[in-house]
Every structure is written in C-alpha cells, then in structure tokens.
Amino acid sequence: MTNSTTKLSISGVLKVRVDSTPDVVRRIFNSYLSGKGFDRIARELFEDGIATPSEIAGKRNSSSLWHGSTVRKILENQHYIGNLVQQKETSISVTTEKRKKIDPANYVVIENTHKPIISKDDFHVVQQLISERKRKRPYAKKHLFTNISFCSNCGKSMHYKANRKGYICGAYNKYGHTKCSDHHVRENGLIEAISNDIKQMFSALSTKSFQKDIEKKIANFIQRDQKQLTNILKVIENIKKDKTTALRMKIRGEIQDEEYRLLIEDNGIQLAKLNEEKLKLEKGLLQQKQTIDFTKLIQQIERFVQNPVLDEEMLHKLIERIEIKEDGSPRIHYRFSDPYISSIFLRVTHSTPRAPFVETCPLAACIRFCMRC
Known part of the structure; x- marks a missing residue:
C-alpha cells in the first residue's frame, strides 16, 4: 500500500487510485491520531479483512496478517501528503547487488508532485506523536517464562500480561479470536508445578533402590x-x-x-x-552403554531444594520449552542431555497421582526409555 495508493498517468502526473486503498490510509492516520498504537491498528485491520499492501501488490508470499511495523511505515510515508521521496537507498559497490539504506535526513524530497491523501498538518502531528510515544515507552520487562513458553494451538510465543498475572497466546494478543483462543496460564502456577517436579525428582534420586531399578530397565533395553x-x-x-x-x-x-x-x-x-x-x-x-552418573544432577537439585527459588538460570538448565494448551494447562518439556536422566525424570513426574494442572514430558527422543514401557 505504501507504493500503490497512487498511479502514474500518461501525462506523467501522479493520480490517486480510485479503489479503497486511500480510505484505508486515511483510516490508519485517523486511528493513530485517536490514540491507538501500531499493533492495535494492525489488529483491527486484520479483523475487518482489509487487504495488506503485499496482497494489493500481488506478491507471491503475501500475507493477510497486518503488522505494527507495516502500519508505522504507512504513517511515516510522505507519499500520502503529495511528496515524491527519492534516493532512500544506494548501491554498496558495482560488484554487488546489495544496497544500504540512507538516513531519512538525506532523502531527496520533491514536494507537491501529486494530489495528497493526508493533510500536511495531520502528517506532522503524527510524526510528533510517533517520536513522543517512542521516548515515553518503558523498557519491556523480561519475565521468567518469556521465550520459553509457547501456545500449543498456533505455536506462537506466550506474552506476559500484568493484569492477568500470567501469559496469554501472542497471536491472540495481537489479532484476537480470528487467530487463536483466549487461553492463559498464571506465572505462579507454573513456578509451583516445576518446583514440585524438581522436589519429587530429588526425593526419588536419593534412594539407591531407584537407581538400581533404572539401571535394570536400561539393561533390558x-x-x-x-x-x-x-x-x-x-x-x-x-x-x-x-x-x-x-x-x-x-x-x-x-x-x-x-x-x-x-x-x-x-x-x-x-x-x-x-x-x-x-x-x-x-x-x-x-x-x-555410557556410565550413569547421578552425582552432578543430585547436587544441582539438592541446592534448589534447600533454596527453592526458580530463577532464570535454573529454569533454562532444566526446561527446553513449555506448551500451554487451550484449557490453560502446561505441557513441560524438560531438558536433559543424558537419556538416562530423562528416563528418570519421566518416571518420577508420573510416579505419583498428579492434578490435571500440569503434564510433564522430557525430550521426545528419550521417551523410549520410560519406565512405563
């Protein structure tokens, strides 16, 4: 849309398109002026079935999903106030087709080359708002399960929401029910489930009989x-x-x-x-046939049991990923490089009755070592 809202006539004068794209551009500017952000505008455009710029351009890999970055490009494009902007990029050298972007301050701008869609006053106000909102935006706090928890339905990462004290599907957060469902999991619930698993593992590993049981099962395999x-x-x-x-x-x-x-x-x-x-x-x-060595793992887990604080270091040592199902229950994939340790943990976390809140599962490659086989 950034390059297709106008077209060049035979006389060489740029004219406004006669389809709905100018109205979409006006809607984006008006929405931003009313206080909505890039992502909120993108979500509303997607929910209303508005074609994206890539779809209008007929690109092969076009997507119906609007992104906040696309909305911002439209809001910053002087094309919509009647200006022609040139020399946005330059060649790196004659030996490569790669190009580098030029600082916007050095663009070549030719004013009033075609009929504007947006007034210059509105455009300048929008640029000021973009600059002001960027400066006021607080630093995004990284929460404990950021980049490790994912939606089991669509595969998108889970986003932390302070008002819900937990995580919701990123696709739902951006696009609503048109893309995924409103399921979430509380952060405290995840911490409690993982802490209980670790304590159960330590309790089992502390017994010699359990270790011999595991060794016997592996010998059978x-x-x-x-x-x-x-x-x-x-x-x-x-x-x-x-x-x-x-x-x-x-x-x-x-x-x-x-x-x-x-x-x-x-x-x-x-x-x-x-x-x-x-x-x-x-x-x-x-x-x-490798030697089973429980000592290092037992020491690591014993330190956690003595000081049960699930920090980021402990979390990433033990867990590969967490999948949040539609009912809000997590499926936890524990991370262990040794398949023997994986088999132990799989048995431990299934050895006692568990509430339906959490389902634990180590790496798929290690499931064959499960004591229940």
Missing part, C-alpha cells in the same frame, strides 16, 4: 536392541549374498537383464532401510 541389531546384520548379509548369486545367474544367462535390474533395485531399497535402522540402533546402544 540394551539386550532387546542388541538382539534386533544382530537380526538386521544377518538380513543385510543375506541380501548381499543374493546380489552376488543374481549376478552369477545373469552372467550364465539364467535370468534376463530386466529381471536382474529389478532385483538389484529391490535389494537396494531394502538395504537402505535396513542400514538406516542399523545406524539408529548402534547410536542408541552407544548412548545406553
């Missing part, structure tokens, strides 16, 4: 995977023998070239699948 790997190696060896036999039959003229080709293709597909499974099993066995 090793035995099962080793047996499966042995079977795969036998099948691979048999397929290789079949290929050699088929080649001899082809040389002796016992099978036709087409039959040989189809046989080799089929064997190749089977070998590719078996080799992929073989690599997975070998990697898993290598991890499983």
